[in-house]
Amino acid sequence: MLTASEENYLKAIFHLAGKSKRPVSTNALASALQTKPASATDMIQRLSKKGLVSYHKYKGVTPTSGGNKLALQVIRKHRLWEVFLVQKLRFNWDEVHEVAEQLEHVESEQLIEQLDKFLGYPKYDPHGDPIPGADGSMAPLPSTTLAMLQPGDKCRVICARDSSSDFLLFLDKLHISLGAAIEVLDKFEYDGSFSIRVDEALPITLSSKAAENIYVEKT
Amino acid sequence: MLTASEENYLKAIFHLAGKSKRPVSTNALASALQTKPASATDMIQRLSKKGLVSYHKYKGVTPTSGGNKLALQVIRKHRLWEVFLVQKLRFNWDEVHEVAEQLEHVESEQLIEQLDKFLGYPKYDPHGDPIPGADGSMAPLPSTTLAMLQPGDKCRVICARDSSSDFLLFLDKLHISLGAAIEVLDKFEYDGSFSIRVDEALPITLSSKAAENIYVEKT
DNA sequence: TTTTATTTTTAGTCTTATCTAATTTTATTA
DNA sequence: TAATAAAATTAGATAAGACTAAAAATAAAA
Known part of the structure; x- marks a missing residue:
């Protein structure tokens, strides 16, 4: 098993490498983890010995397939x-x-x-x-916003595109929480606003601006 | 803040001291934590320096009021x-x-x-x-069992007195889970069995033997 | 292509938490 | 009370994970 520190490094390497899997520099890794380059080198060598990353001195580090798998499990958690x-x-x-x-x-x-x-x-x-x-x-x-849906469509709230505290507070007031089930009842062409039902409650009206800022998955 | 290890030692000292607050021996502490006496001595001295335990060489260790408070917070969590x-x-x-x-x-x-x-x-x-x-x-x-209640009483399930896996499986079958709200509908003097309602469901019958093994708090 | 600057690594130190082995203190027993 | 056994402590070692300072390698600039 891995220590918490090993998991953190592995996760950071995974994130910095991105899907292009380009090698991660020691400095980038150290600064991502708010630590010093010497500490990063230490840990890189430890992870390399365990076969979780591929490492060539002065050339940066990439996750191996095993390291990738473990990083994904940590991200999942x-x-x-x-x-x-x-x-x-x-x-x-x-x-x-x-x-x-x-x-x-x-x-x-x-x-x-x-x-x-x-x-x-x-x-x-x-x-x-x-x-x-x-x-x-x-x-x-996520790619679908609430604004893209048509009357009759049902969906679940994933997240806010604009997660300013103002907007989150606004959603909270309307009892639109993460994971909420929403049914689109009507769409008013006049101003682009929507009539929706949140979690089986009474219908409410939502402006097009708000609807464009809510990512959903259709259900 | 404390490290996980310090919290574990503090908790163990608290438990071993009991409410009588008698001093805990180094050996007892070490064996409770599956470690060696030398390690326990080390940690005792560290906790002592932090003012969390009162320690006299060769005489055992007790929590201070500050240590007590912290131990209770860990136990709470x-x-x-x-x-x-x-x-x-x-x-x-x-x-x-x-x-x-x-x-x-x-x-x-x-x-x-x-x-x-x-x-x-x-x-x-x-x-x-x-x-x-x-x-x-x-x-x-807990001191009240379901068997002590009278028709009309309501309660919440705390735990099983006999927590054998047989009994727990039995409770699961009846949908009697921890925290379940139970209403005593009737008590049959003939065999001491009960008619109860669990979480607003349909009434079921419970033997006196089972009722005596369920600790509850009246609500 | 040298020189300089930057990046990376190595070497050596520190802290936490553990261990073994040796020593010291306390308890027990003859 | 002296000898022995048990318990507790100290000393010294180790591993993980961090650090600083110095050295080495690479990249950038003159």
Whole structure:
């Protein structure tokens, strides 16, 4: 098993490498983790010895397929905990990161599978980032906004495009929370506003501006 | 703040001292934590320097009032997580300890207060141990069994007296889960059995033997 | 293509938390 | 009370993970 520190480095390397898998420089890694280049070199060599990253001195580091898999599992845990914190414990979308950063290192297969089930197998975290499955697969980035839907369509709220605290507060007032089930009842061509039903409640009206800022997945 | 290891030692000292607050021997502490006496001595001295335990060489160790408070906060977190795992993630009562042992060290005031709220401010964990409040106060040990109630009484399930897997499986079959709201409808003097309603469902019958093995708190 | 600047690595130190082996203190027993 | 056993402590070592300072490699500039 990996230590929390090893997991953090692995995750950072994964993120910095991006899908292009270009090598990550020691300095970039150190600054991403708020540490010193010498510490990064140390850890890179440790991860390399474990076969989780491919490393050539002075040339940067990339995850191996094994390292990739492990990084995705950590990201999966992080994002599931974020969903839990926002949906169940009513954290704000910008308060979850630090806590999820700790929770992601708790080690228990059963815990994470049951949590996933408890949350209803969410595909996106509160920031709209896709949650890797147990097998490492990920949904595409969200692309559908509420404004794109037609009367009769049903959907689930993924995240806000503009996650300013103003907008989040506005959504909260309307009881539009992450994961909420929304039904589009009507669309008024006059001003582009919508009549929608949130979680079986009474219909409300939503401006086109607001609708364009809510990412959803059709259901 | 304390490291996970410091919290574990503090918790163990607290438990071993019991409410009589008699000094804990180095050997007892080491064996409780599955470590060596030399390691325990080390940590005792570290905790002593921080003012969390009172220590006299060769004479054992006791928590100070400050150490007591911190130990209770860790125990609070541990037990709240146990409730979460059993009630929300459907863990069995004997599977929660290891995971709670990790979760208890996650550091976030907000997390634990929101979790407490989310769980409905439970007073007991799945083993029937009282959960310390944010101020360190604790409810008395459970003493009321379902069998002691009269028709018309309402209560909430705390834990099983006999937590054999047979009995827990039996409770699961009847949909009697931890925290379930039970209403006593009738008591049959002939064999001491009860007619009860669990969580607003249809009435079921429960033998006196079973009723005596379920600890409850009246509501 | 040298020189200079930047990046990366190495070497050596520190802290936490553990260990073994040796020593010291306390407890027990003859 | 002296000898022995048990418990506790100290000393010294190790590993993870961080640091600083110095050295080496690479990149950029003259």
